[in-house]
Amino acid sequence: MIKYVIKRLLLAIPVLIGVSIIVFLIMRVFSADPAPVVLGQHATAEAMKAWRDANGLNDPILVQYFDFVTGALTGNLGESYYTHTPVLTELMNRFPATVELAIVAIIIAAVIGVALGVVSATHKNTPIDGLATILALVGVSMPIFWLGVLLIILFAGMLHVLPSSGRIDPLLQPVGGTGLYLLDTLLSGDFEAFADAASHIVLPAVALSMYSMAVITRMTRSSMLDTLNEDYVRTARAKGIRKRRVDIHHALRNAMLPVTTVIGLQLGSLLGGAMLTETVFAWPGIGKYVVDSILKSDFPVVQGAVLLIAVIFVIINLVVDVIYAYLDPRIKYSQEEG
DSSP: OHHHHHHHHHHHHHHHHHHHHHHHHHHHHHSOOHHHHHHOTTOOHHHHHHHHHHTTTTSOHHHHHHHHHHHHHTTOOOBOTTTOOBHHHHHHHHHHHHHHHHHHHHHHHHHHHHHHHHHHHHTTTSHHHHHHHHHHHHHHHSOHHHHHHHHIIIIIIISOOSOSSOSSOGGGOOOSTTSOHHHHHHHTTOHHHHHHHHHHHHHHHHHHHHHHHHHHHHHHHHHHHHHHTSHHHHHHHHTTOOHHHIIIIIIIHHHHHHHHHHHHHHHHHHHHSOHHHHHHTTOOSHHHHHHHHHHTTOHHHHHHHHHHHHHHHHHHHHHHHHHHHHHOGGGHHHHHHO
């Protein structure tokens, strides 16, 4: 297993290099010149040139990329053009918000997705199966930003039962802790703040979870159908074991192996793909920060954020593979040999 982990880490190096090259070139080729954005349209040409010189934007493109990579290897992702704060510090301040949103979203997606998948598989070709399939198709097809707007209109605008934006009431914001407001307020015993934080996270988490829920539903249904046709399941039924016990304790336990992988991969996708959701709900996470930085041509922030998200995604994929090998000993040796 150790050899496999080392091999995967080595394979991640060209992936991260490729990500860094792509985001670096996209920002340089397709983004607006940050000098007039930062200094204002009325700044003189001399002032803009001096600013570009100070920020290394007049250096050859290879020199700029080399500086970016060498800085990243030492944990220095540069400074924001606007706040003059280290990019890594800015990202770490917003990272807990994104993590909390992604965790709540994946919990919603996993619980509902697995339940729908099991019900759909155990009621194959029935109206229940058809309804679950329709819900999965809607979840895959529906744009997150459109769903988010609908949720805001319904629950915040019409029913007035949930807040439409933000993370918590500023007067109830916890100080210190992990940065995960649900956890911090719960551990401190501030249940009023916990309830307020929970109400704020409901709409963005539901909107973010829809696609993952649909994917998990379809994978669970497919895996359950395959497992229900196995000989040991038919044998258990022939012995007179109750159908629910066979479905849950025999079929679902083995069907969850590929589903576990999908859930892990979806968590990585949620961490990196929450930009639209955070923007719609004004959620103060990395996603919204990156969108704002793209609009302002803040090169160091966008480059650093994309690289950080890529690293997180690679790590999550590796962890998921290791967990899968642990849950299914049959594949452990083949991975080590490969």
